[in-house]
Amino acid sequence: MTHFRMHRRALTAFLGCAVLAGTALAQTPAWPSKPIRLVVGFPPGGLTDAYARNYGDYLSQKLGVPVVVDNKPGAGAMLAIDQVAKSAPDGHTLLVTTSGTVWQNRVLYTKLPYNLDKDLTPVVMFPSGPLVVGVNDKLPIRTLADLVDWAKKNPASMGSYAPGAYPHMVADQLSRKHGFAMQTVHYRGEAPMWLDVASGQLQVAIGSYQAFNAVATRGVRAIGVTGAYRSPRLPDVPTLTQQGNEDKLVTLEGGLPVMAPAGTPEAVLQRLNREAVEWANTERAAKLRETFAIPNKPKNLAQTRQDWETEVPVWIKLAVDLGIKLD
Numbered sequence: 001m002t003h004f005r006m007h008r009r010a011l012t013a014f015l016g017c018a019v020l021a022g023t024a025l026a027q028t029p030a031w032p033s034k035p036i037r038l039v040v041g042f043p044p045g046g047l048t049d050a051y052a053r054n055y056g057d058y059l060s061q062k063l064g065v066p067v068v069v070d071n072k073p074g075a076g077a078m079l080a081i082d083q084v085a086k087s088a089p090d091g092h093t094l095l096v097t098t099s100g101t102v103w104q105n106r107v108l109y110t111k112l113p114y115n116l117d118k119d120l121t122p123v124v125m126f127p128s129g130p131l132v133v134g135v136n137d138k139l140p141i142r143t144l145a146d147l148v149d150w151a152k153k154n155p156a157s158m159g160s161y162a163p164g165a166y167p168h169m170v171a172d173q174l175s176r177k178h179g180f181a182m183q184t185v186h187y188r189g190e191a192p193m194w195l196d197v198a199s200g201q202l203q204v205a206i207g208s209y210q211a212f213n214a215v216a217t218r219g220v221r222a223i224g225v226t227g228a229y230r231s232p233r234l235p236d237v238p239t240l241t242q243q244g245n246e247d248k249l250v251t252l253e254g255g256l257p258v259m260a261p262a263g264t265p266e267a268v269l270q271r272l273n274r275e276a277v278e279w280a281n282t283e284r285a286a287k288l289r290e291t292f293a294i295p296n297k298p299k300n301l302a303q304t305r306q307d308w309e310t311e312v313p314v315w316i317k318l319a320v321d322l323g324i325k326l327d
Helices: 002-027 047-063 075-085 144-153 166-178 190-199 209-213 266-279 283-292 301-322
Strands: 036-040 067-071 093-096 120-127 132-136 157-160 183-186 204-207 220-225 255-261
Touching: 036 047, 036 075, 047 067, 047 093, 047 209, 047 255, 047 266, 047 283, 075 093, 075 120, 075 255, 120 266, 120 301, 132 144, 132 190, 132 209, 144 166, 144 220, 157 166, 157 190, 166 183, 166 204, 166 301, 190 204, 190 209, 190 220, 209 283, 255 266, 266 301
Parallel strands: 036 067, 036 093, 157 183, 157 204
Antiparallel strands: 093 255, 120 255, 132 204, 132 220
């Protein structure tokens, strides 16, 4: 009899839990219940925008709702970040930006209208591949050493696609290390930056292969690539490390994170990530990677979070060590 009562209590407890779970499930809003918006911190034409549009098209097909890409450039992507950080955490508004705008900016700005440690959470990181260091081809510069020698004797400007972005940090590090004053010119995206290198208004820039390649035959020469390996599309162009630069910064590879407001349900984050990983195995994704010379693919959510925990402190320390302040 006692044994029967124990079983009855266990069954009652189980049914109670099932009822509670069912109630919670019933109270969870259906997702997606309306169009999804991808807010991009940069204008059309660059790698960030290309990823957003390709991923957005795939999401729309898989989820059965429209996915709208909303380009919101300006203020180093802060306008886009602020809008998403203050959006409802329901999986219908996402940010697509560059890693520097959500990593280094924590220390590059004294005051931000949002808290990058608390207001956003990563969904997936789209790889950027090696970035190209390109110069105006009328200059006598074919290597990193040539660039350093030339910049010591001539005014030099580095093009960057956002304040505090990777090119900005490289320019600052080269200036400090070699004793010259390379200025950084900030653009709203890569296309106008590379056009100015081609015309000679700008001496050097760093950016994606595809944006560089658009002007490669119009007056721009590649002298190196960033990261730990050569670009698949520029196999004869050595990395900056292979050219003797031992600084940690030039070995790192950032990326293009998709982020959601903090508090977005875990199931939604998992689904968004899973679709990104599955999209990466499609023909269209392969073509994008080939166009931009990107050999690697995005990772699952657990690996994305692990990389985030490992890599963000490294980038932040580099920014702190450089001592750059943007406000």
